[in-house]
Amino acid sequence: MKKLSTVSNKSPNFIGSWNIENDKLCNEIINFFEDHKSMQRVGITALGYDPKIKQT
Known part of the structure; x- marks a missing residue:
């Protein structure tokens, strides 16, 4: 890493x-993120969820 x-x-x-x-590692990280949507959560702030x- 630089x-x-x-x-x-x-x-x-x-x-x-x-x-x-x-590049291969970066693509694997992106693919993991895209392939595991069930592990993702809605973005929140200290005040809670407010779109x-x-x-994000």
Whole structure:
């Protein structure tokens, strides 16, 4: 895994970016997610479910 440099003086932030550098593994993770919809849950916030705030 390789850390990508995203720091900018224009808009510094605490978010980091990483690249797995393994397309096969990435595709397997995506396929697992798509193949196991029964394991997925509606996105919520600290205030509970509100599709106006979070729609994932």
